[in-house]
Amino acid sequence: MNPRTRKALEFVLDNLVWFMLLFVLVVFSIFVPNYFQLGIFANIIEASSVLGVMSIGLALVIIAGHMDLSVESVAALSAMAVGILFCSSGIGMGVQLHPEWLMVPVSLLLALAVGGLIGAFNGYLVVKVKMSAFIITLASYIWVRGLVLVVSGGRSAQDLAPAIRWFGIQRLLGLPLTAWIAVGCFVVFSLIMAKTPFGRHLVMIGGNETATFRAGIRVNRNLIIAFVLAGAIAGLAGWLLAIRTSGATANLGVGLLFNAFAAVVIGGVSLKGGVGTLPGVYAGVLLLSAINTAINLMGLPANFTQVIHGLLVLAAVLLDAFKQTIRQRLA
Amino acid sequence: MSEPLLVLDNVTKNYGAIEALKGISFSIGKGEVVALLGDNGAGKSTLVKIISGGLEPTSGRMLFEGKEFLAKSPAEAKAAGIETVYQDLSLCTNVDVVANFFMGREITRKFLGIPVLDERAMEAVVGKALANAGTRIPSLRANVEHLSGGQRQAIELNRFVHWGGKLVLLDEPFAALGVEQTRRGLDMIRQVANQGIGVVIITHIMQQAFQVADRIVVIRQGVVAGDVARNKTSPDAVINMITGETLAGAGPTG
Numbered sequence: 001m002n003p004r005t006r007k008a009l010e011f012v013l014d015n016l017v018w019f020m021l022l023f024v025l026v027v028f029s030i031f032v033p034n035y036f037q038l039g040i041f042a043n044i045i046e047a048s049s050v051l052g053v054m055s056i057g058l059a060l061v062i063i064a065g066h067m068d069l070s071v072e073s074v075a076a077l078s079a080m081a082v083g084i085l086f087c088s089s090g091i092g093m094g095v096q097l098h099p100e101w102l103m104v105p106v107s108l109l110l111a112l113a114v115g116g117l118i119g120a121f122n123g124y125l126v127v128k129v130k131m132s133a134f135i136i137t138l139a140s141y142i143w144v145r146g147l148v149l150v151v152s153g154g155r156s157a158q159d160l161a162p163a164i165r166w167f168g169i170q171r172l173l174g175l176p177l178t179a180w181i182a183v184g185c186f187v188v189f190s191l192i193m194a195k196t197p198f199g200r201h202l203v204m205i206g207g208n209e210t211a212t213f214r215a216g217i218r219v220n221r222n223l224i225i226a227f228v229l230a231g232a233i234a235g236l237a238g239w240l241l242a243i244r245t246s247g248a249t250a251n252l253g254v255g256l257l258f259n260a261f262a263a264v265v266i267g268g269v270s271l272k273g274g275v276g277t278l279p280g281v282y283a284g285v286l287l288l289s290a291i292n293t294a295i296n297l298m299g300l301p302a303n304f305t306q307v308i309h310g311l312l313v314l315a316a317v318l319l320d321a322f323k324q325t326i327r328q329r330l331a
Numbered sequence: 332m333s334e335p336l337l338v339l340d341n342v343t344k345n346y347g348a349i350e351a352l353k354g355i356s357f358s359i360g361k362g363e364v365v366a367l368l369g370d371n372g373a374g375k376s377t378l379v380k381i382i383s384g385g386l387e388p389t390s391g392r393m394l395f396e397g398k399e400f401l402a403k404s405p406a407e408a409k410a411a412g413i414e415t416v417y418q419d420l421s422l423c424t425n426v427d428v429v430a431n432f433f434m435g436r437e438i439t440r441k442f443l444g445i446p447v448l449d450e451r452a453m454e455a456v457v458g459k460a461l462a463n464a465g466t467r468i469p470s471l472r473a474n475v476e477h478l479s480g481g482q483r484q485a486i487e488l489n490r491f492v493h494w495g496g497k498l499v500l501l502d503e504p505f506a507a508l509g510v511e512q513t514r515r516g517l518d519m520i521r522q523v524a525n526q527g528i529g530v531v532i533i534t535h536i537m538q539q540a541f542q543v544a545d546r547i548v549v550i551r552q553g554v555v556a557g558d559v560a561r562n563k564t565s566p567d568a569v570i571n572m573i574t575g576e577t578l579a580g581a582g583p584t585g
Contacts, residue, residue, distance in 0.1 A: 203426060204425070204430065204434060206425070207425035208421070215405070216404075216409040217435040218406065
C-alpha cells in the first residue's frame with residue numbers, strides 16, 4: 001500500500017461518522033420527499049442542540065476513562081431551578097430583575113452552578129473515595145431526579161421570562177441562538193481536547209491512569225475538573241432545555257441520557273476510555289437528529305425512533321471493532 | 332564514592348502486620364550505578380516506589396542531596412529530579428510517541444493566555460532524541476499500541492535518558508528487550524551515569540548487574556543483606572547473599 005492511499009484510508013477511518021452522516025443525508029434527500037431543504041437542515045441542527053451539549057460533558061468523562069450517568073437528571077434539575085425562579089405561571093415564582101437582561105447571566109450562572117456542584121460531588125466521591133463512577137453517578141441519576149420531583153412537587157413551571165426566551169427565538173443565519181451556543185460549545189471543547197495540555201492529559205488518563213500518575217500528571221485534579229465540567233455542561237443543557245420548552249416539568253428530559261450515550265458511542269468514543277474526539281460526537285448527535293427528522297417526515301410512528309437508535313448503537317459498536325482490525329492491518 | 336546523592340536511613344514499610352521493609356539503609360553517589368538485587372518479594376519494588384513517591388514509608392528517613400526528602404507523589408519526586416522506569420511499562424498506548432515522550436511535560440505556547448500544545452517543537456525534540464539513541468520507529472505520530480514491545484521499551488528508556496534529572500530508578504528495564512537492545516540499554520545507563528546522574532537498577536540477571544553496576548546491594552526479607560563494590564565480589568558470593576547462605580559484607584540492619 002503506498003503512503004497516499006494509506007493516508008486517505010486513515011483519514012476516512014478517523015472521520016467515519018462524518019462520512020456516515022453525509023451518506024445518510026444524501027440518501028434521505030433522494031428518497032424522502034421534502035427532506036432536501038435548508039429549513040430541514042437547520043431544524044436538524046436546532047433539534048440537536050440540547051442533546052449535543054449534554055453529549056459533550058458525557059464524552060469528556062468517558063474519554064477520561066470514567067462514566068457520568070447523572071447528566072440527564074442534572075440537566076433537569078438545572079432547568080427546574082431556572083424555571084422555578086424565572087417562570088411566571090405554574091410553580092414559577094416570577095422573579096424579576098432590573099434591567100431585564102440581567103436575568104440571562106443570573107439564570108445561566110445558576111444552571112451552571114447547580115450542575116457544577118453535583119459534578120464536583122460525583123467527582124469527589126469517584127476520585128477521593130475511589131468508588132466506581134458507574135455506581136456513584138447512577139445514584140446521582142436517581143437522587144437528582146428525585147430532587148426535581150421534590151422541589152417541583154410534581155408540577156411544572158411555565159412562561160419563562162421573555163428576556164431569557166429571547167435566546168430561543170432570536171435567529172442568526174437561520175439558526176436560533178440556542179443552536180449557536182451548542183455549536184460554539186463543540187468548537188471550544190474540541191479545541192480544548194485536541195490542543196491543550198489539559199485535554200491531552202484527559203485522553204492519556206483514559207488510556208493508562210497509572211502511567212499518567214507516575215509521569216507526575218495530577219490525575220485526581222484533572223478527573224475532578226472533568227466531572228465538574230460534565231456537570232456544568234449538563235447544567236447548560238438544562239438551561240437550553242428550559243428555554244426550548246419555555247419552562248420546566250418534573251419529567252423534563254427523560255430518556256436524553258440514552259440518546260446521549262448513543263451519540264457518544266456512534267461518534268466513535270470508546271467506553272473503555274482514551275479513544276474518541278468531540279467532532280465525532282457532534283457528528284453522532286447530528287446523525288441521530290437527521291434520522292429522527294426523516295422518521296417525522298415519512299410519517300412513521302415516533303416509536304420507531306427508539307428501535308432505529310438501538311440498532312444504530314449496535315452498528316456503531318460493530319463498526320468500531322471493524323475499524324480496529326483495519327487499523328491493525330495498516331500499522 | 333563521591334558525595335552521596337541519596338541516603339536511605341532505616342526506611343521501613345508495613346502493610347498491616349506484614350513488614351515488607353524492616354529497615355533499609357544504604358546510599359547512592361552521584362554518577363554511581365547501584366544494582367539492587369534480591370529474590371522475588373524481597374522488597375525491591377516497594378523500595379523503588381518509596382523513593383519515587385508512589386508509596387510513603389512507615390518510618391525512617393531519606394536525605395536527597397543532603398536535605399531531608401520525602402516524595403508524597405511521583406510529581407514531587409520528579410520535581411526533585413528523580414526519574415523512574417517501571418517494570419510494567421508506563422506508556423499510554425492510545426496516544427502517539429510524541430505525546431508519550433512528553434507526558435506531563437508538554438511544550439506549550441501561550442495563545443491569548445491559554446497554554447496550547449506546540450506539536451512541532453515536541454516532534455522535533457523526540458526525533459532528535461530517538462535518532463541520537465539509534466532507535467528507529469516508523470512514525471512518531473503512530474499510536475504506541477501499534478508498536479512492538481521492544482520499541483515501547485526503547486521509548487521509555489530514551490525518555491529517561493532525555494529527561495535525566497539527578498537520580499534514575501530502573502525497575503527491571505530490559506524485560507522485553509532483545510540482546511542487541513539490552514546491550515544498547517546498558518550503554519545508555521553508563522552514559523547517563525557519566526553525566527553525574529545516580530542510577531539504581533533492579534534486575535534479576537546477575538550478568539547485567541556485573542556488566543553495568545559500580546556497587547551491588549542485595550536485599551533479603553526486607554533488610555540489606557549485602558552492600559559491596561562490584562570488583563570486590565563475585566556472582567557466586569552475591570547469589571549466596573540473595574539466598575541467605577552467608578551474610579558477607581552485610582550492611583546495617585537496624
